Structure formats: C-alpha cells, structure tokens
Amino acid sequence: MITKLCIICLCMTSSSMVGLIMLKRRKNRVEYFSSLVKLSDKLISEISFRKENLTVVLKEFAQDEKTELSEHVKSFCASPYEKIHIQKGILKTGERAAVEEFFFSLGATDADTQIFELRNYGQKFQEMYSSESERFKKNGNVGLKLSVLAGLAIGILIL
Amino acid sequence: MFCEVFTKILPPDISAALNKLNPDKLYEVRLRGGSFVSVGYGDGYYYLSQNGTSCSIQNAIFVNENAIQQIVLRACDKSLYAVNDHICRGYLTLDGGVRIGIAGTTVLENGNVKTVKNFSSVNIRVPHQVVGCGCKVAGLLQKPSGKYYSSLIVSPPGAGKTTLLRDLARIASTGKRILNVLIVDERDEIAAVRNGKATLDVGKNSDVISGCTKAYAFINAVRALRPDIIITDELCDSEDADAVENAIASGVCVFASIHADTHERISDKPQLSRLIKNRLFERYVDLSCERGIGTVSGIYDKNFNALPFGEPL
Numbered sequence: 001m002i003t004k005l006c007i008i009c010l011c012m013t014s015s016s017m018v019g020l021i022m023l024k025r026r027k028n029r030v031e032y033f034s035s036l037v038k039l040s041d042k043l044i045s046e047i048s049f050r051k052e053n054l055t056v057v058l059k060e061f062a063q064d065e066k067t068e069l070s071e072h073v074k075s076f077c078a079s080p081y082e083k084i085h086i087q088k089g090i091l092k093t094g095e096r097a098a099v100e101e102f103f104f105s106l107g108a109t110d111a112d113t114q115i116f117e118l119r120n121y122g123q124k125f126q127e128m129y130s131s132e133s134e135r136f137k138k139n140g141n142v143g144l145k146l147s148v149l150a151g152l153a154i155g156i157l158i159l
Numbered sequence: 160m161f162c163e164v165f166t167k168i169l170p171p172d173i174s175a176a177l178n179k180l181n182p183d184k185l186y187e188v189r190l191r192g193g194s195f196v197s198v199g200y201g202d203g204y205y206y207l208s209q210n211g212t213s214c215s216i217q218n219a220i221f222v223n224e225n226a227i228q229q230i231v232l233r234a235c236d237k238s239l240y241a242v243n244d245h246i247c248r249g250y251l252t253l254d255g256g257v258r259i260g261i262a263g264t265t266v267l268e269n270g271n272v273k274t275v276k277n278f279s280s281v282n283i284r285v286p287h288q289v290v291g292c293g294c295k296v297a298g299l300l301q302k303p304s305g306k307y308y309s310s311l312i313v314s315p316p317g318a319g320k321t322t323l324l325r326d327l328a329r330i331a332s333t334g335k336r337i338l339n340v341l342i343v344d345e346r347d348e349i350a351a352v353r354n355g356k357a358t359l360d361v362g363k364n365s366d367v368i369s370g371c372t373k374a375y376a377f378i379n380a381v382r383a384l385r386p387d388i389i390i391t392d393e394l395c396d397s398e399d400a401d402a403v404e405n406a407i408a409s410g411v412c413v414f415a416s417i418h419a420d421t422h423e424r425i426s427d428k429p430q431l432s433r434l435i436k437n438r439l440f441e442r443y444v445d446l447s448c449e450r451g452i453g454t455v456s457g458i459y460d461k462n463f464n465a466l467p468f469g470e471p472l
Contacts, residue, residue, distance in 0.1 A: 047240050054238040080237040081229060107237035110274035114240045 008155035012148055019147025026136045028090050033129035035069045040122035047111050054107040055080060076103045161285055164257045168233040170226055179211050191280040192224030231278045234259050247272040256286035256351030256359050288359050292453055293326035299458050299466055300442050305336045307388055309407050309439065312416040313425065314446035319453030320416040321348045321392055325361060327414055328390045332362030341386035343376040344369040348392055377402035381409050390414045397430040407439050421445050422459055
C-alpha cells in the first residue's frame with residue numbers, strides 16, 4: 001500500500017514539477033515582454049530629452065532588470081555594431097527575430113526616426129505582452145491543476 | 160590617444176597601418192567609400208598602404224561604403240541621435256580633439272538639414288597641440304597693464320589658427336595675473352570637450368562653452384561668467400560679427416580667428432567687414448604655411464601698421 005501511495009505521489013510530484021516549469025516559462029515570457037515595453041518607453045524618453053549614449057542607457061536599464069532581457073541587453077552592449085544572436089529560450093522564432101531587429105535598429109538614426117521606430121516596436125511588444133498576459137491569466141493556473149491531475153491519473157494507470 | 164581612437168573606429172587593417180606612421184607628422188586621414196585611403200602626412204598627401212605611406216595607388220588600402228557607415232557609427236558609440244546636431248553641421252569630435260568631417264546625403268525639412276544619411280566619406284583630422292607656439296605672439300598682444308588687446312587671427316584653412324588660439328588661451332589663463340578666459344568652442348576644435356571635459360590643455364582658468372552658437376554663448380557668458388577674455392574660432396557671418404561687437408563693447412577682450420589670406424582681405428567679406436571698419440580689433444595676426452604650418456607672417460595694429468616681431472615665427 002505504501003509503495004502504491006509512493007508511486008502515486010511520485011507521479012503527482014513529477015507532473016506538478018512539469019506544470020510549474022511550464023507556468024514559470026509562461027510567467028517569464030509575460031515579464032520579458034513587459035520589460036521590452038518598459039525598455040522601449042525608457043529609450044523613447046531618454047532619446048527625447050537626455051540624449052545620453054545608448055550603452056549608458058541600456059546599462060542603467062540592465063542593472064535593475066531581472067529577466068532574460070538583461071542578458072540580451074548585456075550581449076548587445078558587448079558588441080553594439082553586430083546583430084545579436086538570441087539563443088533558443090523562452091522566445092519563439094518570430095519573437096527572437098523581432099527582438100534581434102529591435103536591438104540592431106538602435107542608435108543608427110537621428111532622434112526623430114529613432115523615436116518613430118521605437119514607438120512601432122513598443123506597440124508590437126505591447127501587443128505581444130497583452131496576448132501573453134491574457135493567455136497566462138486564462139491558462140496559467142488551470143495548466144498547473146491539470147498537470148497535478150494528470151500525475152494522479154498516470155499514477156493510478158500504472159497501478 | 161590617437162592610436163586608441165583609430166583602433167576604436169577604424170577597420171583593423173587601416174588602424175594597423177596608421178599605427179606604423181609617425182603621429183607627429185600625421186594630420187589627416189581621408190576615407191572615401193569605394194576608393195583608397197589617403198593621409199595628410201608631413202609635407203603632403205600620400206596613399207596609405209599596409210607598410211605605411213605610398214605614392215602609388217597599387218599598394219593603397221581600399222575602403223568600401225559600408226566601412227564608412229561603420230566608422231561613423233563607431234565614432235558616435237552607436238548613438239547617432241545623440242550627435243545628430245553635430246552631424247548636421249558636418250563633423251564629430253572624438254577623444255583628444257580628433258575631429259571627423261563627414262560627407263553624405265543631407266535630409267532636409269523646412270529648408271533645414273534634419274540629418275545626414277548614406278555617409279560617403281570621412282576626413283579624420285588629428286589635432287596637434289603645440290604648447291608654447293603662442294608665447295612670442297602673446298607678448299605683442301598684451302597691454303603694459305597685463306590685459307590683452309582684442310585680436311583677430313587671420314589665416315587660410317590649415318595654417319594653424321586653432322592651435323595658436325588654444326595656446327593663447329593656455330597662456331592668458333595661466334599667467335601671473337589671473338585672467339578668466341572663456342572659450343566659445345562652437346565646433347569643439349579648441350578645447351575638444353568630450354563628456355564635459357576639455358581633452359586639450361587650455362589653461363587653468365578657462366571655462367568652455369561648446370556646441371552652441373557664438374551669439375548664444377557670448378550673450379550668456381558676458382552676463383553669467385564675467386570673462387576677461389573670450390576666445391572663439393572662425394567668425395563667418397553677421398551674427399558672429401554682432402556677438403563679437405557686443406562683447407567688445409561690453410569691455411571684454413576677444414581673441415577670434417577668421418579664414419582669409421591676409422588681414423587686408425577681410426574687408427572682402429561683406430558680413431564681417433564692419434569689424435574692420437569700426438576698428439574693433441586692435442591687433443591682427445596673419446598666419447600662413449610659408450615656413451610650415453603656423454608661420455606668423457605679420458602682426459598689425461588696428462590701423463594695419465606692422466608691429467616689429469623680427470623674423471617670421
């Protein structure tokens with residue numbers, strides 16, 4: 001009996017872990033897009049008023065940033081003249097391309113054009129954030145519950 | 160300092176070739192997209208080759224349009240928006256007073272240059288601070304009281320007027336008698352301010368206003384900074400003439416420079432001729448390249464009488 005209970009608990013724990021990982025991944029995506037929107041806004045205000053060098057602004061941003069975006073910002077600052085290559089992670093292929101393009105476009109035009117471009121990117125990232133955030137709210141907890149139930153079901157099936 | 164700048168902004172083959180040259184002789188590097196790199200070196204222009212300078216185009220280093228674009232982006236730390244005003248005026252200033260003249264396609268908006276795109280060539284000018292080059296001249300520009308006469312340095316381009324002005328600023332602001340010198344550095348040539356700091360020696364009691372028009376700087380400076388001497392480069396239009404006229408009328412001594420062959424030719428410039436007519440400047444220093452860059456070919460008083468200073472300096 002104890003063995004059976006242990007098997008069920010084990011299945012439930014592992015499936016819960018998978019559920020939690022999925023949940024965290026979704027949460028990270030939401031936070032990543034939210035940070036991208038914040039970065040676009042910060043760049044717009046810095047370029048409009050302070051006109052500080054790009055790397056200075058980005059480093060300031062990366063200091064307080066805890067998402068994966070801070071790594072991408074650091075890798076851009078290390079070689080700002082090359083197109084950064086984002087590793088496969090929480091972003092999908094199209095999203096990665098958009099972020100790579102975003103970084104590549106920085107600092108290469110006058111203020112008006114740059115602000116115009118940043119607004120467009122900001123809008124795009126805002127849309128990504130809204131849809132991801134909505135999906136997270138809708139499916140986030142349900143996914144976790146389902147994974148726990150799935151673990152239970154698998155355990156029962158095994159027995 | 161120049162080596163660091165070259166390494167930072169230029170393609171590796173070009174900066175390696177430049178590092179082989181004598182920095183004291185190098186004064187210009189010209190890069191044109193789709194053409195060969197040339198350098199102003201010693202007594203003239205040469206092509207740049209992997210081994211140094213060359214008179215033949217065969218060994219010269221080639222540079223393409225994309226490299227010019229990259230050079231400009233590197234020169235502004237990939238922050239073109241931060242230096243767009245300078246780019247619209249055709250130049251950028253880097254560490255150590257290195258200046259980059261930029262050519263490209265201008266984008267106009269309401270008749271004004273909004274930005275420059277498709278950069279096609281750059282001319283990198285390497286400044287040479289010649290400490291002490293103004294010592295002999297300064298003696299003739301000084302009144303017995305220790306104050307200075309308002310003076311105009313007249314020279315064709317590339318004859319060393321900015322170098323002389325810089326040294327005069329250093330001398331005037333480090334003399335026994337403390338004089339407050341204000342440098343109005345519209346094009347960042349005299350003090351080469353970078354991130355708020357003068358990168359060239361302009362003396363101990365000098366203030367620098369850079370990157371703004373002479374009219375703005377003169378009006379605000381006379382009110383706020385109370386300078387004894389204002390030093391500025393390249394007077395070119397009637398607004399500049401107004402600014403100088405106001406400053407001198409306010410009792411401030413002005414050292415300025417102007418592009419002309421000799422002081423006699425200044426009256427050919429209609430927008431500036433009144434400065435001469437009204438005898439605003441009390442000393443004129445003619446520079447030429449007769450015996451090398453920075454040759455002082457004559458110093459004159461306000462009535463254009465030559466002042467004795469011996470052999471050309």
